[in-house]
Amino acid sequence: MRAAIGLALLVLMAVELRSSGTVHQIRQDRVLPRIGPAPEFTLTSQDGEKFALANLRGKVVAVTFIYTSCTSTCPVLTPMMSFVQDQLGADFGAKIAFVSITVDPERDTPEVLKEYAQAFGANLAGWSFVTGSSEAIQDVRRRYGVFALKAANGNVDHTFLTSIVDRRGILRVQYVGVGFDLNEFRRDLLSVLQEP
Amino acid sequence: MSGLQNRRGFLATVSSVCAAGLIGSAKSFAQEAPPETTTLRLAKIKGICIAPQYVAEELLRAEGFTDIRYVVMESGVPLSRSLGRGEIDFSANYALAHVVAIDAGEPITVVGGEHLGCFELFASGRIRSVTDLKGKNVGVPSLGSSPHLFLSAIVAYVGLDPLKDIHWVVTSSIKPMDLYADGKIDAFLGFPPEPQQLRAHNIGKVILNSALDRPWSQYLCCMLAAHRDFVRKHPIATKRALRAIIKATDFCVNAPTRVAQQMVEGDFTTQYDYALQMLKEIPYRRWREFDPEDTIRFYSLRLREAGVIKSSPDKIIADGTDWRLFKELKSELKG
Numbered sequence: 001m002r003a004a005i006g007l008a009l010l011v012l013m014a015v016e017l018r019s020s021g022t023v024h025q026i027r028q029d030r031v032l033p034r035i036g037p038a039p040e041f042t043l044t045s046q047d048g049e050k051f052a053l054a055n056l057r058g059k060v061v062a063v064t065f066i067y068t069s070c071t072s073t074c075p076v077l078t079p080m081m082s083f084v085q086d087q088l089g090a091d092f093g094a095k096i097a098f099v100s101i102t103v104d105p106e107r108d109t110p111e112v113l114k115e116y117a118q119a120f121g122a123n124l125a126g127w128s129f130v131t132g133s134s135e136a137i138q139d140v141r142r143r144y145g146v147f148a149l150k151a152a153n154g155n156v157d158h159t160f161l162t163s164i165v166d167r168r169g170i171l172r173v174q175y176v177g178v179g180f181d182l183n184e185f186r187r188d189l190l191s192v193l194q195e196p
Numbered sequence: 197m198s199g200l201q202n203r204r205g206f207l208a209t210v211s212s213v214c215a216a217g218l219i220g221s222a223k224s225f226a227q228e229a230p231p232e233t234t235t236l237r238l239a240k241i242k243g244i245c246i247a248p249q250y251v252a253e254e255l256l257r258a259e260g261f262t263d264i265r266y267v268v269m270e271s272g273v274p275l276s277r278s279l280g281r282g283e284i285d286f287s288a289n290y291a292l293a294h295v296v297a298i299d300a301g302e303p304i305t306v307v308g309g310e311h312l313g314c315f316e317l318f319a320s321g322r323i324r325s326v327t328d329l330k331g332k333n334v335g336v337p338s339l340g341s342s343p344h345l346f347l348s349a350i351v352a353y354v355g356l357d358p359l360k361d362i363h364w365v366v367t368s369s370i371k372p373m374d375l376y377a378d379g380k381i382d383a384f385l386g387f388p389p390e391p392q393q394l395r396a397h398n399i400g401k402v403i404l405n406s407a408l409d410r411p412w413s414q415y416l417c418c419m420l421a422a423h424r425d426f427v428r429k430h431p432i433a434t435k436r437a438l439r440a441i442i443k444a445t446d447f448c449v450n451a452p453t454r455v456a457q458q459m460v461e462g463d464f465t466t467q468y469d470y471a472l473q474m475l476k477e478i479p480y481r482r483w484r485e486f487d488p489e490d491t492i493r494f495y496s497l498r499l500r501e502a503g504v505i506k507s508s509p510d511k512i513i514a515d516g517t518d519w520r521l522f523k524e525l526k527s528e529l530k531g
Contacts, residue, residue, distance in 0.1 A: 033527050036228045073450050142258045145439070147251075147447055149454060157451035159255075159443055176446045176531035177481060184530065 032188060038063070038163065038171040039143035043101065043132035046114040051130050053099070054169070060096045060193045061165040062185075065146050067104035067156050068116040077160060077178045078120045084186050085123055093126030096189055100129045103148040104156045105137045145174070166192045231433035235263040239278065239287035240464060241271035244471050245314045245388045245478055246288040246418055250464045251455050252444035259436035266464075271387075272342030273297060279304045279423055286422045286437050290314070290342055292349065292495045294421050298516030299496075299505035303424040308438050308522035309416040309488040311445065313407025313478050315346060316391040318376055318400040319383040325403060326354045332382040335365045335372030343372070343385040349498035350385075350404065353411075358502050376400065388478070389470035396469065407479055415491040416483075427518060435521040442525060445480040452476055484526055492517055 038053065038061075045051040053061065064081065066074040078100065085092050100117075102108035108116075113129035122129070131137070141148055141158075148158035162175040162185070172192055175185060236256060238249050256264050267284050269275055272293045278284055280302030288310045297304055323329065329351060336344040348358035356362065365372070365381050372384035377399050386394065394400045406412040420438060427434050448455050452475035459465045496509035507515070 033524070035528050142254075145255060145258055145443055147254050147258075147443070151454070157447070157454035159446045160450060161443070161446075173527070174529050176443060176529050177449060179481060180531050188530075 032164070032172040032192060035171040035173075038165040038169050039140065040169075041101075041132075041136070041140040041143075043130040043136060043140070044110060046110050046117055046124065046129040048110040051099075051128055053165070056097050056099075056165075057169055058167050060167055060189055061099060062096075062162055062189065063099045063101065063144065063165060064162040065103050065141055065144070065148070065158060065160070066100050067102050067158075068108050068112055069104065069154070070156070073160060073178055077162070078116075078122075080178065080182060081127075081162075082121050084182055084189075085127060086121075087186055088189070091190070091193065093123060095193055096126065098122075098127040100127070101137065101140060102129070102131045103137065103141055103146070103158050104150070104154075105131045105134050107154070164188055164192060166195065228436075229432050231260045231436050232430040233433050234261050235265075236261045236286060236433070236437055237265045237267050237284040239271075239275050239284050239289070240266035240268045241275060243271045243314075243387055244459065244465050244474055245311070247448050247455055247459060247464075247471070247475060248310060248441050248444035248480065249288055250462060251447055251458050252440045255440035255443050256437065259440050261433075261437070261440075266462075273340070273345070276304055276421065277302055279421055282423050282425075284423075285426050286420065286434070288418045288420050288441070290346070291416055291419045291491050292345055292499065293342055294419060294516065295492060295495045295499055295512055296345060296505060298512050299499075299507045302516075304421050304516055305424045305427045306419050306421040306488065306492060306517045307427060307434060308420045308442070308519070308525070309483055309486055309491060310418045310420055310441065311478055311480050311483055312413060312415065312417045312486065313405070314387055314417040315343075315406045315412075316386050316402045317347075317350065317383060317404035318386055318391070318394065319403045320376075320379070321401060323382060323401075323403060326350055327356065328403075329383055330356055330361045331363065333363050333365045333380075335367070335375050335381040335384040337372060338366055338368070339364060343387070345499065345502075345504055347385050348502040348504055349495065350412075352502035353498055388474040389465065389467050392470040392473040392477070393467070395473070407477065411494070414486075415494045416486050416488060419488060419491065421516075431521065435524065438521055439525055439529070442483060442529060445483055446531070448475050448478075448480045481531070484529075484531060488519060488522060489513060489517065 040053050042052040066078060081098055088096055108131050117129045146159050146161050148156050150156045160177050164172045166172050173188060253264055269278050272290055273296050275289045276293045276297030280297055294306050351358050351362055373390045375381045376384045406417060422434055452472055455475055456468050456472040459471050460468045465471050492513055493509040496512045499505045
């Protein structure tokens with residue numbers, strides 16, 4: 001995991017430079033679309049407790065999919081989220097929450113997820129790492145539109161999708177991949193938070 | 197190929213995934229209205245650059261499609277004509293082929309962009325630019341084929357007359373790539389997996405790479421289209437199919453080895469290494485950077501100046517495009 005974190009830090013530095021660069025085109029959509037009710041789920045948190053998306057109603061939530069032994073792209077996404085977490089200041093936890101759902105529930109037990117969260121500096125007051133049965137995870141990722149296939153070597157190839165859910169539980173936007181603009185992501189979280 | 201999972205294991209995985217998709221299809225993505233039809237027929241061609249639709253099956257099932265079929269056909273203009281005849285419902289194809297079909301009156305609607313950078317122009321050592329092709333032997337599978345149309349547009353763009361200035365070499369029995377590799381023609385336009393195949397054997401020189409060289413790199417190469425009636429009668433299904441295939445482009449970016457493997461297992465190609473190389477070379481992640489209408493306008497202009505089509509770009513756009521769903525998706529799917 002240490003090597004993965006090292007790689008992630010390098011990538012994050014590049015991402016941060018990209019985000020603050022003047023060349024980057026900043027898209028400013030006024031109001032995010034309302035795609036529909038966000039798929040609900042009840043899974044298990046890193047503390048081994050029942051965790052339901054519905055319990056976060058009233059907060060803006062970013063839902064993403066990762067797995068802890070991923071050595072390629074997940075170690076990029078989680079530090080990106082961690083970077084935004086730090087930028088959100090007091091709003092994080094109180095008004096904005098992150099949920100990272102594993103796509104490898106066989107290996108990602110609550111204990112493993114907790115260690116992963118700590119390694120990436122996640123503030124668990126506002127960021128939950130959740131797991132569940134294979135069937136439950138498959139159902140959730142399918143309803144969010146995430147494709148995942150486990151290989152014989154244990155790696156899980158999956159699409160990367162980060163979804164913003166508003167305070168009323170409506171899915172507002174999804175970010176495909178890990179190359180998205182962190183400033184735009186943060187701005188979208190805050191714009192949804194400021195809606196009446 | 198050593199990294200390939202065995203076929204039985206792969207099919208078992210896919211079957212379980214698909215079964216789950218079927219079981220849960222009533223509660224599809226974000227609980228939008230379900231698609232108006234659960235059947236979707238897509239093209240299966242020799243060209244492998246349309247990989248996203250080859251690996252989108254689970255995502256399509258998650259969108260509510262339960263009967264997904266791949267219909268074998270020829271790529272390029274024949275594919276667009278098959279769409280027009282209703283033999284398939286939805287597919288990616290070369291933008292230029294869609295334009296030719298729309299000009300011919302085929303009832304198709306281009307609904308979105310997928311990727312750029314499919315084709316590369318290979319030429320012999322003494323040829324340095326497209327203008328050097330004047331008077332040279334250029335191989336194409338047939339007159340009117342996609343490579344011929346693309347090349348006509350390319351040479352017309354630099355002021356050459358595709359009818360007079362190029363000596364087209366047409367052979368039905370030998371592929372232009374083989375003629376080029378044997379030194380029997382001066383140039384040919386390669387589409388995946390041909391460029392990857394030549395590079396693997398260190399053969400040839402590229403004088404135009406559509407992923408890198410302007411103006412071609414500023415426009416999409418492959419775009420998604422459906423039969424006009426399919427879009428009109430099934431707008432939700434169209435949007436869902438579009439979303440699944442666009443999401444699958446991310447899988448091509450993040451898991452190219454798995455996608456190449458899946459293409460082999462699904463019998464979309466036999467050449468794992470070339471498929472993998474192609475997936476690494478084509479910039480699938482850039483689908484949202486380009487305005488699809490700009491691409492249709494660009495190719496309409498090029499084909500018109502090459503004398504291939506008669507319609508104006510505005511007429512092509514009015515008759516054969518509808519970007520509303522793609523625009524919605526662009527605002528819903530950032531990246």
